[in-house]
Amino acid sequence: MRVLVTGGAGFLGSHLCERLLAEGHEVIALDNLFTGSKKTIAPLLGRTDFEFIRHDVVNPILLEVDWIFNLACPASPIHYQYNPVKTVKTSVMGTLNLLGMAKRVRARILQASTSEIYGNPTEHPQKESYWGNVNPIGPRSCYDEGKRVAETLMMDYHRQNDVDIRIVRIFNTYGPRMAVGDGRVISNFVVQALRGETLTIYGDGSQTRCFCYVDDMIDGFLSLMQYEGEDRFEPVNIGSCDERSMNEIVDCLGDVLGRKLDVTFKPLPENDPVRRRPDTTRAKERLGWSSKVSLADGLARTVDYFRKTLKM
Ligand SMILES: NC(=O)c1ccc[n+]([C@@H]2O[C@H](COP(=O)([O-])OP(=O)(O)OC[C@H]3O[C@@H](n4cnc5c(N)ncnc54)[C@H](O)[C@@H]3O)[C@@H](O)[C@H]2O)c1
Numbered sequence: 001m002r003v004l005v006t007g008g009a010g011f012l013g014s015h016l017c018e019r020l021l022a023e024g025h026e027v028i029a030l031d032n033l034f035t036g037s038k039k040t041i042a043p044l045l046g047r048t049d050f051e052f053i054r055h056d057v058v059n060p061i062l063l064e065v066d067w068i069f070n071l072a073c074p075a076s077p078i079h080y081q082y083n084p085v086k087t088v089k090t091s092v093m094g095t096l097n098l099l100g101m102a103k104r105v106r107a108r109i110l111q112a113s114t115s116e117i118y119g120n121p122t123e124h125p126q127k128e129s130y131w132g133n134v135n136p137i138g139p140r141s142c143y144d145e146g147k148r149v150a151e152t153l154m155m156d157y158h159r160q161n162d163v164d165i166r167i168v169r170i171f172n173t174y175g176p177r178m179a180v181g182d183g184r185v186i187s188n189f190v191v192q193a194l195r196g197e198t199l200t201i202y203g204d205g206s207q208t209r210c211f212c213y214v215d216d217m218i219d220g221f222l223s224l225m226q227y228e229g230e231d232r233f234e235p236v237n238i239g240s241c242d243e244r245s246m247n248e249i250v251d252c253l254g255d256v257l258g259r260k261l262d263v264t265f266k267p268l269p270e271n272d273p274v275r276r277r278p279d280t281t282r283a284k285e286r287l288g289w290s291s292k293v294s295l296a297d298g299l300a301r302t303v304d305y306f307r308k309t310l311k312m
Contacts, residue, residue, distance in 0.1 A: 091146030171239025
């Protein structure tokens with residue numbers, strides 16, 4: 001297959017490009033390098049089966065490909081709130097442009113959606129049938145609502161134009177190549193711990209998340225892209241079900257590092273969800289997917305990566 005990965009120089013995109021190449025596909029990574037970096041794909045740049053295109057998905061482009069993975073969008077709050085209008089444009093115009101391309105060249109397209117489309121959920125755990133509880137006018141709305149419209153566009157292009165779509169609802173994912181200072185929980189904690197700093201917990205640390213290791217997430221993307229069941233156009237949650245409070249994550253990281261970590265508490269940001277856990281029955285039943293890497297193992301691999309990157 002010739003495969004286009006938008007957001008290919010980002011955290012998840014770079015892992016996906018690597019995996020696709022390992023499976024024998026030809027890969028084009030497209031990215032405007034807003035939050036991504038050529039460093040993440042540096043080892044791939046000389047290969048004849050890999051190409052990098054610097055391009056912004058808000059502008060149309062036409063490429064002859066078989067598969068499109070649309071991952072282009074800043075994912076961490078500090079990045080997507082930096083220019084909220086641009087974030088909406090990236091999700092809405094970017095997805096429109098790629099759907100137009102998919103229709104024209106008859107490519108299969110997978111949209112990277114998010115657990116954020118459930119907002120601050122009133123149903124727990126969250127099934128794909130849950131419509132969500134999202135603030136349309138808050139500081140997180142540019143991301144949450146942008147991704148909701150992206151899902152709408154995917155379904156409408158499918159119903160109206162028979163485009164072959166897949167929608168993955170990604171829950172918190174972590175691992176090597178997360179950007180230092182991107183404000184995400186695991187990278188923040190690991191970087192602060194390695195620098196010998198006090199760890200910052202927002203709120204009282206009782207809020208929960210489930211963290212999925214990146215390799216498991218990429219398995220999920222590929223399984224969904226290749227899934228041929230009749231129900232293949234419906235969204236699928238991919239994420240770990242191992243629900244942990246922020247305080248528990250700090251304890252687990254302390255175990256990995258073999259020392260007790262100091263913490264300081266700061267106010268919780270506006271509209272930050274209190275609990276988050278996917279119902280992954282659909283992923284299990286349809287794709288045979290479940291997460292495999294434990295939090296302790298995943299944290300140990302992430303610590304190794306940041307040790308090398310920060311030269312600690
Ligand atoms: N990592 C997670 O926990 C998580 C959770 C839910 C959803 N997602 C989704 O997965 C995708 C990848 O996330 P990530 O964690 O790798 O984030 P990331 O910020 O590392 O990667 C996003 C990439 O998209 C690129 N990009 C942003 N705007 C663009 C534009 N207008 N045109 C072209 N490229 C653009 C960035 O430069 C970056 O390389 C995103 O769509 C995100 O919303 C991620």
